Amino acid sequence: MDKNHLQHQLDMKRSLLDQGYLDEQFIQLEELEDDDNPNFVEEMVTTFYANSARLLQNIEQALGSRPIDFTKLDNYMHQFKGSSSSIGATRVQKECTLFMEYCEAANAEGCIRTFRQVKQEHASLKTKLEDYFKLARQGGPSAGGQAGR
Amino acid sequence: MNPSNGKGSIATASSSGAWKVGDVVPDQFPAGLRVLVVDDDPTCLVILEKMLRACLYAVTKCNRAEIALSLLRENKNGFDIVISDVHMPDMDGFKLLEHIGLEMDLPVIMMSADDEKNVVMKGVTHGACDYLIKPVRIEALKNIWQHVVRKRKNEWKELDQSGSLEDGDRQQKPSDEVEYSSSANEGNWKSSKKRKDEEEDIEDRDDTSTLKKPRVVWSVELHQQFVAAVNQLGIDKAVPKKILELMNVPGLTRENVASHLQKYRLYLRRLSGVSQHHSSLNNSFISAQEATFGSMSSLNGLDLQTLAVTGQLPAQSLATLQAAGLGRPTAKSGIPMPLVDQRNLFSFENPKPRFGEGQQQHLSSSKPVNLLHGIPTTMEPKQLANLHQSAQPLGNMNVQVNAHGGHSSSLLMQMGQTQSRGQILNESAGSHVPRLPSSVGHPAISNGIAGGVIGINGIGDNSRGIGYNQVRPTSSMLSFPMNHTSELASNSFPLGSTPGISNITPKGAFQDEINSEIKGSTGFGASYDIFNDLHQQKSQNWELHNVGLQFSASQNANRLQGNLDISPSVLVRQGYSSSQTSGQNRNVSDIGRAVFSGVESTQQGNTQIIGQQLNNFLVDNSVRVKAESIPDAGSQSILFPENNFGQEDLMSALLKQQGGIAPAESEFDLDGYSIDNIPV
Numbered sequence: 001m002d003k004n005h006l007q008h009q010l011d012m013k014r015s016l017l018d019q020g021y022l023d024e025q026f027i028q029l030e031e032l033e034d035d036d037n038p039n040f041v042e043e044m045v046t047t048f049y050a051n052s053a054r055l056l057q058n059i060e061q062a063l064g065s066r067p068i069d070f071t072k073l074d075n076y077m078h079q080f081k082g083s084s085s086s087i088g089a090t091r092v093q094k095e096c097t098l099f100m101e102y103c104e105a106a107n108a109e110g111c112i113r114t115f116r117q118v119k120q121e122h123a124s125l126k127t128k129l130e131d132y133f134k135l136a137r138q139g140g141p142s143a144g145g146q147a148g149r
Numbered sequence: 150m151n152p153s154n155g156k157g158s159i160a161t162a163s164s165s166g167a168w169k170v171g172d173v174v175p176d177q178f179p180a181g182l183r184v185l186v187v188d189d190d191p192t193c194l195v196i197l198e199k200m201l202r203a204c205l206y207a208v209t210k211c212n213r214a215e216i217a218l219s220l221l222r223e224n225k226n227g228f229d230i231v232i233s234d235v236h237m238p239d240m241d242g243f244k245l246l247e248h249i250g251l252e253m254d255l256p257v258i259m260m261s262a263d264d265e266k267n268v269v270m271k272g273v274t275h276g277a278c279d280y281l282i283k284p285v286r287i288e289a290l291k292n293i294w295q296h297v298v299r300k301r302k303n304e305w306k307e308l309d310q311s312g313s314l315e316d317g318d319r320q321q322k323p324s325d326e327v328e329y330s331s332s333a334n335e336g337n338w339k340s341s342k343k344r345k346d347e348e349e350d351i352e353d354r355d356d357t358s359t360l361k362k363p364r365v366v367w368s369v370e371l372h373q374q375f376v377a378a379v380n381q382l383g384i385d386k387a388v389p390k391k392i393l394e395l396m397n398v399p400g401l402t403r404e405n406v407a408s409h410l411q412k413y414r415l416y417l418r419r420l421s422g423v424s425q426h427h428s429s430l431n432n433s434f435i436s437a438q439e440a441t442f443g444s445m446s447s448l449n450g451l452d453l454q455t456l457a458v459t460g461q462l463p464a465q466s467l468a469t470l471q472a473a474g475l476g477r478p479t480a481k482s483g484i485p486m487p488l489v490d491q492r493n494l495f496s497f498e499n500p501k502p503r504f505g506e507g508q509q510q511h512l513s514s515s516k517p518v519n520l521l522h523g524i525p526t527t528m529e530p531k532q533l534a535n536l537h538q539s540a541q542p543l544g545n546m547n548v549q550v551n552a553h554g555g556h557s558s559s560l561l562m563q564m565g566q567t568q569s570r571g572q573i574l575n576e577s578a579g580s581h582v583p584r585l586p587s588s589v590g591h592p593a594i595s596n597g598i599a600g601g602v603i604g605i606n607g608i609g610d611n612s613r614g615i616g617y618n619q620v621r622p623t624s625s626m627l628s629f630p631m632n633h634t635s636e637l638a639s640n641s642f643p644l645g646s647t648p649g650i651s652n653i654t655p656k657g658a659f660q661d662e663i664n665s666e667i668k669g670s671t672g673f674g675a676s677y678d679i680f681n682d683l684h685q686q687k688s689q690n691w692e693l694h695n696v697g698l699q700f701s702a703s704q705n706a707n708r709l710q711g712n713l714d715i716s717p718s719v720l721v722r723q724g725y726s727s728s729q730t731s732g733q734n735r736n737v738s739d740i741g742r743a744v745f746s747g748v749e750s751t752q753q754g755n756t757q758i759i760g761q762q763l764n765n766f767l768v769d770n771s772v773r774v775k776a777e778s779i780p781d782a783g784s785q786s787i788l789f790p791e792n793n794f795g796q797e798d799l800m801s802a803l804l805k806q807q808g809g810i811a812p813a814e815s816e817f818d819l820d821g822y823s824i825d826n827i828p829v
Contacts, residue, residue, distance in 0.1 A: 028200075028286060029196065031287075032199045032203055040199065044195060047192050047195065079189075079190065079236060082193060082236075082261070082283050083192050083193060085283050085284040086192045
């Protein structure tokens, strides 16, 4: 594998970590990769995005209903947050926490506003990760694993 | 462990075969630890599985609580530890926790992204052995084996203590688990050394009745005898020594009885304490419906079956209960088993063993067929709701739809229909949230309102999902102070055990949740029937569950819904206690017996199975477990017949007592449980 390539991948990861997009959890996931599951992290991220889309949809709907059921919103967001935390999506988690605070305060405006941010962070991380994995794949079959070490 | 040597009715809770050398290699421990992980989030679930595998554990993942319960029930000794998420759509993680604690007595670790103190505290009170905050790191998972070892160690210690303690009233048992925990667990995973010791001990002392005895499994029959003895002595005066003498069961030790008594008292206390929880009936009703049903589906099913079997519960009510209990996969359908209908439910004579198959049908056909005959399969959840409406004071039906363990107790209690019931509740309530509405003191309720009342309790607890819908008809019941837990206890409880009940801790988190689960036990009869049925089907996990249910039933006779997961013995007792007053004891004991038999003999699992089956069917077809577990769905041999406990007697007694059968609010805890036990 191209050393530069690997370096590039590592740099990208470093940058994501530094900027708070990802955290230690992501690193742990990478460490779980092995020969049996060389693309474990990528698979997990894919699963996450597939599932989270549904959760976000639920939240969107709940936000649209009147009157707003804050308890339900809180529950949905809680689920979403838990899921996000499992892949180490830090920034997304932060927005989730903020959102839940607004829920507790029954602040609809705050919820709507924060939700937009949640979606934004969620989408932006997706793009970055896609780039990251693409790079990893280009680097070779176990590029991801190597990059993680 | 040595299998029961046929002494009396004491079955040795030996987990024969539980310890499979191949499962866990002691030398490599903790490698091979069998973990069951439950989480509705697919991402988390897969990640956890990966991490656990990295720790060299044998992992089984599951995304639904009901499926998890089924798995656990089917493979009693198949797992060493369970890790579960707190927030799950189909069932509250704490409820699952309670069920597991009651039925299988496995260590359970809760996890959540929520790290708020009160939630963590909830985990503690419900008996979780640990609480992990998401995202869970692998480091946190590496040491989970300690919980397994610790539990086993405690159990052994208990056993040792009980064995070595010859005389002297040992009311207090260090841990309830020892005797009541599923035998499976006991023998399941142990360090090889311990196991060997255990076996040696047992063998050595096999012939010594006072020395360490193999785990005693409180069969329904045994429990019935126990309750009868206690009633005879009077709950206040019931001391282990005398009870032992009265029971006259060879091989039973005073310690066994003491421990069992403790649990029984706890159970009763819990029942009486359940009512306290519910602050307002209204709320509880509404929520109860949903809640209860979901949680106790399994239990309800059991209860109803049992009750139905005994012929006490009106067919309809049973059906309702069942439907309620079973059909609550999402704990939402919360079909409140109308108390009124309960009578119908339980009236069927032919136990409907086929929970699996018939359940839906039974429930759907709300004909007032004598449920006693079988589980009224005609009642569908919807119907149940209707039945509920009709609210005929089943009185006896203590269908407590306590979805949540915690709540259940109150529900049951509330029914206070009959004093006897109240008593029972008191006794069991014990440690649990004494929510029982002074059921005891409400004679009026007994008439039938009890059934309704039960529902009320459930409602209060609805937060848990107890939803007692049933309350409706007997709205009068509703007025019961749900929070009169204490009253119940103080009522003329023949058992008078309320005060004494220290910890009839049903296993694990049972305490609170159990009550809620007891839902469907509209009255004693109902629950027993259910249990009986269940019992017949599969004795597995439900044992405790059923028992709990029964108690609920017995307690309030109608109301006891809650998750009386109290150890089977306790449950039965409950039912018995109530019967005491009116000679229902007999019946109760029958039921209890049925229940217990189901309970104790893991093979029997009828009661359980029934509950399960009911639940399964009603709740969720996806629950595969159910189908499997209900071996004779078609064969419905309904548990009743096997029980020969005179369920009918019990039922009738209960009914008579009640003056009406309170609709068994059977909270069948159908939610998620496709299996049978642990309601809610």
